[in-house]
Amino acid sequence: MKTNLSLSEQTQQQRPVSWTTRRDEKARRMQSVEPWMKGPVLAQEKIVEALESVIASGDRIVMEGDNQKQADFLSRSLVQVNAKKIRDLHLIISSISRPEHLTLFELGIAKKVDFAFAGPQSLRVAQLLEDGVLEIGAIHTYVELYARLLVNLVPNVVLVCAEQADQEGNLFTGPNTEDTPVIVEAAAFHDAIVIVQVNQIVDKLPRVDIPASWVDIVVEADKPFAVEPLFTRDPRHITELQILTGMMVIRGVYERHQVQSLNHGIGFDTAAIELLLPTYGESLGLRGKICRHFALNPHPTLIPAIESGWVQSVHSFGSEVGMDDYIRARPDIFFNGRDGSLRSNRVLCQLAGQYAVDAFIGATLQMDGDANSSTVTTGRLAGFGGAPNMGHDPHGRRHSTPAWLDLKTNPSPNARGRKLVVQTLETFSKGGVPAFVETLDAVEVGKKAGMPITPIMIYGDDVSHVVTEEGIAYLYKTEGIEERRRALAAVAGISPVGLNAKPAETAELRRKGIVAYPEDIGVQRLQANRALLAARSMEDLVAWSGGLYQPPAKFRSW
């Protein structure tokens, strides 16, 4: 270094004393649990002591609380550590789903949280925040939170779950993979400690999903990890308005734009569409022309469409309780391993949903006049989950498909196509509360929680279509904010937003094809009844699956 000696000398003083602080600290901590381990396997009864030994106050801890599965043996154990010894943890958790996740804060074991979704616990999160018991770093989408594990939320310890481990510490995560691979990779490759609860330790795994080289501690849980059937909708509860909306989507969106590949958000609206494909869709001659490739969890309501030859492939974020045998019997459709069972993967399915599909469609609870929408309602900090990752036009996409090109309205040679982002909602929700509002509840909630921006789930400028029981607003075709607002008002019924609609303007929008009412696209309101559903009950779904689908107990009401 002839040329910069003085600079180099000066720099010596800025250089860290050690480049291996994380590795050394991990070795020190692992040493302390050595007596309770046999290889990578920790004795179950030592879990609380082990957590007290490998976790230090102030640590960043990832707790696997996914959309569906929960490392609940580890979360139930973590609340038992000595709260005088372990304090002020920074909890990173994609879904705050279980009561003990928040008990950690009440006990002072944890202080700060970065998360993505808090559906079942959203009321309590808001309360603890107000009481100063809990501090929020930020609310993310799922994959955004994992991305930060690789940048500025590098963890010290991660607590995850798998179905089985072998004696060496190799893991079989089973059909419901979800987030385990990315959490473990972020930790294993930056000298964090990887602790895995497994349902069972076995001699030989059906397949290895995560290699032992990435795992530090395996512990057999007291019972199988908790998992929720979040993607199951009983067809019995699908209403005729949802069927009408579904028919409009099939004709006015999927057929119109030749949608081949798509993600369905969860809800009765999308369940209705899935159950209309083999009936209404078939009557329109659309099989093989639309809805061939899906990026979504294995919705039971998709079974009739699969059995009818509509669906060519399904890639999934996670599995769904009761669907495992059905999936195993349909390897041409699902992404199954050599052992026969599903491999899901949230990061890769999000990648598929973001860059490779024509359309996202999802229901929302509340929408303002600019088509901004949110599931945040007063007093609840529900978070975002994965919808925003699907519910936007990915500007990093460069390949064309018929649907993507069909949304290109600008004739400039420098214009690009667009992903379909379709939002469905009924103009009034249960109890007669308008779903279209002047101002989202989220604005007030965000202010009250001290958030730097409003917690909007899907931004209006990302939405291409809004479908209500009244009709379809083709927002992507509108020119300027005013026309956009008028188009939305035209399908907003007699809600506060809908009352802004003027009949003459609406007629003009229908003439221009910016708004379509059912009759404009050949959808007959009278046809919209439950006889049109390919399955009308859980029992029907089981029958369609040839008995392979096994609904969880709470759905077995027939």
Place this chain on the structure above:
Amino acid sequence: MKTNLSLSEQTQQQRPVSWTTRRDEKARRMQSVEPWMKGPVLAQEKIVEALESVIASGDRIVMEGDNQKQADFLSRSLVQVNAKKIRDLHLIISSISRPEHLTLFELGIAKKVDFAFAGPQSLRVAQLLEDGVLEIGAIHTYVELYARLLVNLVPNVVLVCAEQADQEGNLFTGPNTEDTPVIVEAAAFHDAIVIVQVNQIVDKLPRVDIPASWVDIVVEADKPFAVEPLFTRDPRHITELQILTGMMVIRGVYERHQVQSLNHGIGFDTAAIELLLPTYGESLGLRGKICRHFALNPHPTLIPAIESGWVQSVHSFGSEVGMDDYIRARPDIFFNGRDGSLRSNRVLCQLAGQYAVDAFIGATLQMDGDANSSTVTTGRLAGFGGAPNMGHDPHGRRHSTPAWLDLKTNPSPNARGRKLVVQTLETFSKGGVPAFVETLDAVEVGKKAGMPITPIMIYGDDVSHVVTEEGIAYLYKTEGIEERRRALAAVAGISPVGLNAKPAETAELRRKGIVAYPEDIGVQRLQANRALLAARSMEDLVAWSGGLYQPPAKFRSW
């Protein structure tokens, strides 16, 4: 199925005859190579026959041709198959880098290609397309192409590379992981055949990166896989204009917006910035305040900033030739495994770059008056690589950082922040050709190649800042397309675009802070000389690394 019997009966006829066609076909093909295998290990001399046995005409084949590493034993073997027997393959390849990739088309073994980048072969791709020898599905970004493997480009056979395998077929991909995990996962979990060339078969791997459960055939290559040092820039070639631009970026972008986490594209512009941090950046007191977390490959020019304590973490897409020992010695900074060596991963690093960083900065070759840019020039179909994934504002992001919020210009409660997308370019490229042009060459190239839209690399509406040797255009602050054009013209020198600038308008833009010239942000042009670089040669970089960095031969000119 009481309710829908007739429908169900009708559906029976639409139902596929078999749900296991892919699995059965894989079993059949694997059977045919059984005689040449010992476990998962194929005898090297049988590779051509094996490829002829497991590949069928018309198959979709993924060839691992990454940005850096190449499964070249397999590509060299594939061109040797009997072209009468194997024809019309559909090749899926992220980077068309090697001559034999295109020989496949000349021989008729392959017919159609879906790819992301064709830098070294871009001229020949264009020629073969014109000659009708090759058909292009689409040109993608890297992760977009992988996403399609999970949706509508499901492969039949994938050909990838790794450093080592053990006798069971477990893989050590080594520091340069790049795309191997996602390609293998997409294939292994949809009954495609996974063939891996390895440099070496060993008894025990340093660590397992990909489990044997995901691998079908391992073959020891005749020589180690090819890998290019794409991210190495010799500081000797950094010019004073690049230093000036770098100073402006540090003051006018990074310091101004408090950029903490970022991705640097490759090029001398960003190399200059990296080498200015420990000198110019230090003199401004910015250490610890900006540029703490990086998502990028291990650029050798980042060594001085790391050694000076600027950099807290680096997550990488791949490794870089010669950097492995240095990385191994700096585990606090890089993402290394338990064995000590780097784990990189393009999909995860793209995730980090998309959702977790404040800024992307990259150089471009050509820009139009709307800030659209492309590296496509006449007669070449270069493709996109990864830049578009970094070079846009990710609408799926929901957390805030100071930089992200600082780009929020709309006071509405429903407005969001924005990622910094910074493009650098000199107003004239070598040979006096203007870099700012009225119309991108890409428009003509796209037309000629029959592409449905113009192959634009980064769209102007995604760009927040443009930095030239003249100054900075803060495009995100502009209101309306006209002001945007004026701001760009103000930094476009005497190029055709720059000649549209009017002095009075430019003065007003400077007053409003929409354009800044060096003197407006305290950057002294006279200070911009090579003495300011922390390293001025490869030798300097080696010295900074304490001898750990070992440049490839072609860079060892001292």
